[in-house]
Amino acid sequence: DDESDPTPPMFVVEPEDRRAAEVEVDEPEPVKPERKKPTAEVVTDEPHTQGQLDTGPSPKKGSWKLPPASFLVRSSKQAIDQAEVDQRGRDLEEALRAHGVDVRLVDKTVGPTVTRFELELGSGVKVARVTSLQKDIAYAMAATDVRILAPIPGKSAIGIEVPNKTRQLVSLGDLMASNESKVANHPLDVAMGKDIAGRSVFLNLATTPHLLIAGATGAGKSSGINCIITSILMRATPDQVKLILIDPKQVEMGQYARLPHLLTQPVTNPKKAANALAWAVKEMEKRYDLLFEMGYRDITGFNAAFDRGEIKAGVSSDREFERMHYIVVVVDELNDLMMVAARDVEESITRIAQKARAVGIHLIVATQRPSVNVITGVIKANVPARAAFAVSSQMDSRVILDQIGAEKLVGKGDMLLLPGNSSVAQRIQGCWVDEEEVRKVVAFWRDQSPTVQYVSGVEGEESSSSNAGGHSITDGVGDDASDEALLKRAMELVVRSQMGSTSMLQRKLGVGFARAGRLMDLLEQNGIVGPSIGSKAREVLMTIEEFEAL
Template identity: 45%
Template sequence: MSEFLHTPKGEKKPQALGVLLLGLGAFLLVCLISHSPLDPPNSSRSVAESLNWGGWIGAYASYGAFAGMGLAAYVWPALLLLWGWNRVRCQPVVLAVQRSVGLLLMAVFISIATGLPDYSPHTAYALGGVLGTQLSLDFLIPYLGRLGAAVLLVALFVVAVILTPGLNWRLLAWLGSGLAVVWRLLGQWLGRLRGLLPTRHKSKAAKWERDETAMVREMRPEISAEPRVEDAAPWKPMVEEVDAVEPRVQEPARVERRARKKKKEPAVADAAMPEPAAKKEHADPPRKPSGGRYKIPSPALLDEVSASRSRVSKETLLENAKLLESALDNFDVAGKVVEVSPGPVVTRYEVEPALGVKVGRIAALSDDLARVMSAKGIRIQAPVPGKSVVGVEIANQERETVYLREIIEDEVFSRSDSKLVMALGKTISGEPCAADLAKMPHLLVAGATGAGKSVCLNSLICSILLKATPDEVRFIMVDPKVVELTMYNDIPHLLVPVITEPKRAAEALKWAVAEMEARYQKLAKLGVRNLSDYNAKLASVQAEAAEDGVEPEKPLAYIVIVIDEFADLMLTAPAEVETSLMGLAQKSRAVGIHIILATQRPSVNVITGVIKANFPSRIAFQVASKTDSRTILELNGAERLVGMGDMLCLPRGQGAPL
């Protein structure tokens, strides 16, 4: 025991070991000071091109130290120097052990403290490392909050300073002043080194800076302060609504006439997207679009619209209208059916109540009317927005299949200039319906299992793939169920392969937040307010930048984040996922990042109030209860849908769903 506590003065081995430890500590300190993010493993530089003063080994050593503990990584050279000095002076080993434990505890507290502020993900990991950031985000902040965690860490740091032998406040002040002197000398040395650079490099850099400043100054007055057309309502009106005084049945034959005029093309069954010729290995994220000219797939790859489609006859519609009027009369509600709108799944009968009849009386008769009409389900819209009638939606006995190709080939989709236009289906009157994700700007899709949510999600994705190239739109897809979105793994639009692990999904959302912040910096640099203006300005100055020898910036693509089962992510990492989603939902519209959330469990702990506030556009499929319907749409109605694709769409800025 005495040999462990005291090292004999005459032995040379401990002193030799001490000199070796002092050398290693000094080498590691030099490596940390000269750390560069351009060195491996962050880049593909060769060993000979390493910027670290410690070479290739120093680059990897500094990367590992900073990645683990952030700024607190300087504790490792401090420990090596401490043990080296202990061995050279032949001091008791137990003293070095006690001081090492104290230094490690203080370093851990510093690492956690630097991860407490609400930085962007890249900044948080750079300051606190994996250790500090994960402990602060996963443990301290959820239980104590940022202020409580900061108070606790300060107290623990003071306790560690008091209990560490040979360490007092005077020593800390001396170390701080010494570091300040070293920092000042290092700055002076770097300034002299910068002065030795060739003058031609400095003049060229100054010229680039002047040209860039002038370019931004010239473009800034051109920014329009008037509201853009893109801020209009994203949902296009599909059908003219005309007040009628007598019952009439709309003829949904426009699509058939247009289909007969088109030239028939061969259809490929069971194919929503073209299969790649050969599978390629997935590169590390983010992926780059493949070289060469990309050809947008043809709608001919989709299933062709069937010629033999079941339609509700006009006689049946008129008979049901008379039966509905008779049923209302039996319940002492006077009203007249003034218009019938047959749709693919349900038919809406517009009832005009007599004077003095409250619409609430008709709305309360939904179950009784379903019994009298022998219908699978009835949904009452009282009143129909913009009309003085009550809509009684009755499910058809035979539903009509809605083909994606039919919506894609319709002018409401094909004439849209947006790269994010999506085919939604058909309205209650049988008219094709499409919406622009760029104007939503985020979409929430929810419904029970088997209600058609996954089919809708695939239709939305395929709509964008049939409209945009990989240079125009990129995807980040999250599929915790593994089987829903993995079919898209080989498309060139993906930034990363389809993510199936919730932890990786949280990291992808953090990357998206960092990308959003970087894009805002680029927009501010050119003095524009949104992605379309940025790409337009960039195209006008690319030729000028090439003439000056400056590599022109590339246009930015839209990024669509698709999350199939959001409930699984909220159960695994709720704090990280919700924080990242809120940052994206609140700020990402201007920089071209849009989110599509889908879940089959629309409960309040999954679709929180904060999420609903930032997702104004929503699609609800059939749900089990009125509570779930109110969670999604803030109103009842989704519980009375008939399933298998029947849905309600709540556009941004509208109080009633379509």
């Protein structure tokens, strides 16, 4: 009897395992359509599995492969000298007591760039007493500068952040291999860096939904942008996310050329950049019209319905619907664009920032000149998420963050991140990605798509002899007859005034910079005016007599 006792459980366990395995295999089959579990899984996972849902109907979509994690190098961990940290904490306490401030060190956190010492104030000690001793604290700690959080949000303590003597490198490979990366699995979860506690920080552009980056030259803006773009390339296929890269500096975005994710080649001409932003506005409006027509509130609902096969063209229509991809517009230097076409650029950025979230179009705007002329109040009001790298003054910090603090940063990727849903800035050491790593990732995508087909008209450079339906970026949607009439009016204005000025066309014709610039380009193609010569008016090649003889 004793020997036979263990046998029944063995025979019971094995069939259960087999049945469980059979159930798991049979679940996706349409044998039991009444079960609710698969439906619940689709609804729950939808916001986090946009990437998987995009690899759908066409053979090409199913052929994309994501780059391996081995392309990104991970940094070696550096040991923390705990004795040195403890000694610096004691030095801080003694320095404050020497100035008559009663404090007690309650905690310390060693981050990649700075160490935060948390101090509890004695009875009757005012917070302002500590903040007034900022320079004395920096002197006592032999630091270039210190940042004081008075108080730390959510704690009855004051935080004093002191730069570390030896900084730790935070690589993009570290973030992409972290536990936080496994949770942040949306295609638009972009890597930002590590916080003071060593946790990886990701920002979801789909919920942010736009990001403003600013800081002085050499503070780490371009490295941060490269990390953001590379993190998108590591987890999103070209069918999920499309990019428009605007690079007036001409050297930062060149390495991403011929990438299948691009809607157009990296834009380096400020005039074409204004056209690209205007194209994004038109695309936004087209998507809103489609959502209204189909009865959906946003891109998530539309794509979910598309995946279920519920989106179909009408009986009398020959339209074919496609799954909406996300579009991320990256502007590396806003200052150059504002110098050339401030009104049009600001208007396009404002319209995208106000409305484009629901249709999956997101902006990342960077500048090294954080002044009110570049980061206008209208732009700030519509781009709530900001990342401030080191700046030179409190005024610059206020322009970016609406608060001081960025002037205390130590540079080389040290940043304050202000997410759109909070007014408390988070100190982060921005991550770093080597140029060779970026080239490996880009080459991986190029190998999968040797020939890249860009979307025509993004830069507004379509030839006037092309088909009539493919007009360029304009301030309004006009037909060919109105465009032809506008071109004739522009030609008459230029010839009779003998001045080839784009700004004159803006004033006289009541059009924006983008359309006036295109009209001037068409006049040049037709031999009416000469090429552009800096900021001077173009030479007019046709006389009034020749014009009247036409």
